[in-house]
Amino acid sequence: MRACKMQWQISVMAVGAVMASCIYQTSLSQARADDTPEQLFNNACRTCHTIKEGDNRMGPNLFNIIGRRAGSLSGYGYSSAMKDADFAWDEAKLARFIASPDEVVPGNNMKPYSGLGSGDTKRIVAFLLSISAR
Ligand code: HEC
Known part of the structure; x- marks a missing residue:
């Protein structure tokens, strides 16, 4: 028992x-x-970036980032690697940069940042595209 x-x-x-x-x-x-794409952005990027025109923090603001030339904001002190990068941000470049910054702009100063999973990368790029088109 x-x-x-x-x-x-x-x-x-x-x-x-x-x-x-x-x-x-x-x-x-x-x-x-x-998590909405905006929440993902807030978690992964917002510590250093805003999406407001002219509002640079530790990183440059990402207002209208799709179509903007890399390293081109006059009020922000970029690394020379980013300043000399000779391209405009499109969806593919952004996705690769978010996944692995040094592969796209070797010697860039976006640190400490360790990259994201590919699903999150896609959703963040979609979010940046949506705010660029507004
Ligand atoms: C720890 C701070 C930090 C985090 C987190 C961060 N960044 Fe950055 N980012 C930077 C800095 C600093 C630069 C400037 C790099 C340079 O000058 O080489 C930068 C540059 C960039 C640029 C180039 C902008 C331009 O004007 O050419 C893009 C695009 C970008 N970041 C996107 C993102 C995205 C999207 C995320 C989130 C997934 C993110 N960053 C997370 C600090 C950060």
């Missing part, structure tokens, strides 16, 4: 643990799936 009671208690505890871990995992994945 005692053994039986103990077994019952153990199985109640096990069910509790499984339920707790399910609830935990669900809330984690929901937090990611619910």
Whole structure:
């Protein structure tokens, strides 16, 4: 009888643990799936960049970034690598830069920044495109 009671208690505890871990995992994945592109931008870029014209922080503002020439804002002190980069930002360049800045502009000064997963990269580029088109 005692053994039986103990077994019952153990199985109640096990069910509790499984339920707790399910609830935990669900809330984690929901937090990611619910992130809007703007929230992703806020989490990954907003520490250093705003999207407001003229509002440079640690990084240059990203107002109208799609179509803008790299390193071209006059009020911001770029690295010489970025200043000398001879191209305009389009969706493909931005996606590659966000994934791996040094591959696109070697020696750039966007640090500390460690890149993003490809799904997040796409959504952030889509967000920057949407605010550039406004
Ligand atoms: C730790 C701060 C920091 C974070 C986080 C950061 N950046 Fe930057 N970013 C910079 C700095 C500093 C520069 C200027 C680099 C240079 O001059 O070489 C820059 C430059 C850029 C440029 C070039 C702008 C221009 O005028 O040519 C783009 C585009 C850019 N960042 C996009 C992003 C995006 C999108 C994110 C988020 C996914 C992001 N950055 C996250 C600091 C940051």
